[in-house]
Amino acid sequence: MAEPSIAAGEVWLVGAGPGDPDLLTRKAERLLRAADIVFYDALVGPGVLDLIPNHVERVSVGKRSGRHSKDQRSINDLIVRAALAGRKVVRLKGGDPSIFGRSAEEMAALAAHGISAHVCPGITAASAASASLGLSLTLRGLARKLVFVTAHARDGDRLDLDWSALADPGATLAIYMGKASAAMLSRRLIAAGLPSSTPVVAVENASLPGERHVGTRLDLLEIAVRSLGEGPVVLLVGEAMGAASAPTSGFVYPQERLSSLPPRAEYIILPHEKGPHHSPCPA
Numbered sequence: 001m002a003e004p005s006i007a008a009g010e011v012w013l014v015g016a017g018p019g020d021p022d023l024l025t026r027k028a029e030r031l032l033r034a035a036d037i038v039f040y041d042a043l044v045g046p047g048v049l050d051l052i053p054n055h056v057e058r059v060s061v062g063k064r065s066g067r068h069s070k071d072q073r074s075i076n077d078l079i080v081r082a083a084l085a086g087r088k089v090v091r092l093k094g095g096d097p098s099i100f101g102r103s104a105e106e107m108a109a110l111a112a113h114g115i116s117a118h119v120c121p122g123i124t125a126a127s128a129a130s131a132s133l134g135l136s137l138t139l140r141g142l143a144r145k146l147v148f149v150t151a152h153a154r155d156g157d158r159l160d161l162d163w164s165a166l167a168d169p170g171a172t173l174a175i176y177m178g179k180a181s182a183a184m185l186s187r188r189l190i191a192a193g194l195p196s197s198t199p200v201v202a203v204e205n206a207s208l209p210g211e212r213h214v215g216t217r218l219d220l221l222e223i224a225v226r227s228l229g230e231g232p233v234v235l236l237v238g239e240a241m242g243a244a245s246a247p248t249s250g251f252v253y254p255q256e257r258l259s260s261l262p263p264r265a266e267y268i269i270l271p272h273e274k275g276p277h278h279s280p281c282p283a
């Protein structure tokens with residue numbers, strides 16, 4: 001494969017992966033070296049930013065839900081202006097640019113100005129999370145369908161999801177931006193027919209040094225995510241998530257002991273009767 005180069009006035013939307021710089025594609029790394037300006041999101045891992053050569057200008061357009069530092073229109077304008085000025089532009093986005101990354105809006109803004117734009121894919125958060133857990137997102141006979149869904153509505157819009165389609169016991173749901181709506185998610189999914197005992201794993205900071213996992217069941221999801229911090233969280237819901245033994249970093253606690261847990265401990269919340277997952281409480 002030829003070394004990707006960036007022509008003056010051209011833009012590459014590049015997937016930065018979930019955070020671990022080793023999970024960046026080789027092509028992404030070459031594009032970072034070929035750029036002369038990089039616009040990056042808040043979710044791009046610090047180790048990935050270290051791969052940008054010193055002579056390349058970096059601009060944070062950091063955007064976290066509820067804490068917008070720049071709105072999407074301003075970001076589009078910045079990228080368009082840099083390209084029109086003849087810069088070699090990389091727009092670095094967490095995970096894969098095409099998964100809840102608003103890449104289509106940026107591509108449309110670039111196209112409207114006749115700017116040539118390309119996409120380099122990245123590893124999405126759900127893939128990194130399932131890899132850390134040693135779990136497969138699909139599973140023969142149990143999960144034949146994998147759904148990427150966001151629980152974040154457009155500003156001012158009601159979250160309008162097809163709950164009965166989502167409540168498919170033969171699917172794995174990878175829910176992005178779902179932590180703040182955990183209570184509503186579990187209520188709506190159970191009301192739409194998903195068993196309350198459906199396994200869920202919440203993974204915070206997948207692939208980053210502060211990675212945490214909480215394994216639980218759908219009806220206990222809201223309590224479970226309370227132990228997580230401020231990092232990005234992906235929720236993996238479905239029978240395939242109960243297919244392996246508990247994630248290695250966690251302990252299995254019975255529900256009654258939740259109140260005695262230290263805040264932000266890593267633990268797994270499962271009721272007593274869940275045979276295959278149950279292991280003795282530590283101390």
Ligand code: SAH
Pocket residue numbers: 018019043093094095096097098099100101123124125126129175176177178203204205206207208232233234235
């Ligand atoms: N394009 C990104 C998703 C951007 S939306 C991707 O493909 O991964 C932002 C959401 O992605 C976060 O709120 C969180 O739900 C998820 N996310 C991104 N990075 C993550 C990480 N390292 N660990 C867990 N979830 C992550």
